[in-house]
Amino acid sequence: MPKQHTEICNELIGRLSEKHFLSYDEYLFLIKNRELCRNYIYTKAESQRNEIYGNKVYIRGLIEFTNYCKNNCLYCGIRQGNSNASRYRLSKKEIIDCADYGYKLGFRTFVLQGGEDPFYTDEILCVIVSEIKRRHPDCAVTLSVGERSFESYKILKNAGADRYLLRHETANELHYKKIHPREMNFKNRLNCLEELKSLGYQVGAGFMVGSPYQTEDDLAYELIFLKNLNPHMVGIGPFIPHNDTPFADMPAGTAELTLFVLALIRLTLPNVLLPATTALGTIDPFGREKAVRAGANVVMPNLSPTSVRKKYMLYNNKICTGDEAAQCIECLKKRIESAGCEIVVSSGDYRK
Numbered sequence: 001m002p003k004q005h006t007e008i009c010n011e012l013i014g015r016l017s018e019k020h021f022l023s024y025d026e027y028l029f030l031i032k033n034r035e036l037c038r039n040y041i042y043t044k045a046e047s048q049r050n051e052i053y054g055n056k057v058y059i060r061g062l063i064e065f066t067n068y069c070k071n072n073c074l075y076c077g078i079r080q081g082n083s084n085a086s087r088y089r090l091s092k093k094e095i096i097d098c099a100d101y102g103y104k105l106g107f108r109t110f111v112l113q114g115g116e117d118p119f120y121t122d123e124i125l126c127v128i129v130s131e132i133k134r135r136h137p138d139c140a141v142t143l144s145v146g147e148r149s150f151e152s153y154k155i156l157k158n159a160g161a162d163r164y165l166l167r168h169e170t171a172n173e174l175h176y177k178k179i180h181p182r183e184m185n186f187k188n189r190l191n192c193l194e195e196l197k198s199l200g201y202q203v204g205a206g207f208m209v210g211s212p213y214q215t216e217d218d219l220a221y222e223l224i225f226l227k228n229l230n231p232h233m234v235g236i237g238p239f240i241p242h243n244d245t246p247f248a249d250m251p252a253g254t255a256e257l258t259l260f261v262l263a264l265i266r267l268t269l270p271n272v273l274l275p276a277t278t279a280l281g282t283i284d285p286f287g288r289e290k291a292v293r294a295g296a297n298v299v300m301p302n303l304s305p306t307s308v309r310k311k312y313m314l315y316n317n318k319i320c321t322g323d324e325a326a327q328c329i330e331c332l333k334k335r336i337e338s339a340g341c342e343i344v345v346s347s348g349d350y351r352k
């Protein structure tokens, strides 16, 4: 029986590599039988990445500028309800200094990420975005600041923001309700993604693998959902529990499943920008290298001042919180090279 199943898996992976989509049942079959075809799918995903992007891996400088958040996502360490979190906000100058320092290190994309913090009004964010663009016109600015109004997205786009990351967290509305508080709304989140797209942002969606209550069926559906959404970027990493959240005792997602889903995404959306995430590097010491071997082509090292690193703790044991950005770059260069790729100085735009 397993032999037959292996043949079916290989046939499905072959077709996925050519046509870039499968049916829901076919994705589910692959996910359930992943032990039989893991190495084959990694090889296929890697050569798909090479075909579009070569062996180039793009770096994005992540500036975690606030850990205040008005939301209460059940999985997240910086949720409002976590009174153990020690809160910080970076000033305009601190943020711009981070970008200047990152530029010297070879970064050509800056990702401004934070909790949903009303302190950062459109006005303040616009000043920051336009100043970074003024100083570094050859760089892309990515925002990752959650759900905002259409107007706000529009103003920020006009101020110079190029890209926006907003993970949808799950494509299943019932599942969404299980991992978010009542006030948060799945439809609103999807609407935000549509609005961002319509404004001309390069858009990143994404979700956690192995988040509480997620099933293999949910994962199969994620692929159908992503195919339809067709985002420029997809950020996925394993769920990792955080001690001070309601999900403290939930099991973490696994590296093996995350890697398999990464490869499925690369083959489904051949041109997508696909990060090897810090969460994956946290649950597996070689997680990011393995991700590159499974089709990933982006890494997002931290540029935030070391003094605040440990405070942006979304989950337990997050790596690289004690290291200077320069150290991370050196470390990542070696890691990426060991996976047969090289880091490049480039804004790393989506390739059509």
Ligand code: 5AD
Pocket: 075, 076, 077, 167, 169, 206, 207, 208, 237, 238, 239, 240, 241, 242, 279, 314, 315
């Ligand atoms: N484990 C892994 N990823 C997490 N995120 C938030 N909390 C966790 C956690 N406990 C992810 C979410 C969010 C992104 C910034 O980090 O998917 O969108």
Ligand code: FES
Pocket: 301, 319, 320, 323, 327, 328, 329, 331, 332
């Ligand atoms: Fe930060 Fe290795 S990437 S220390």
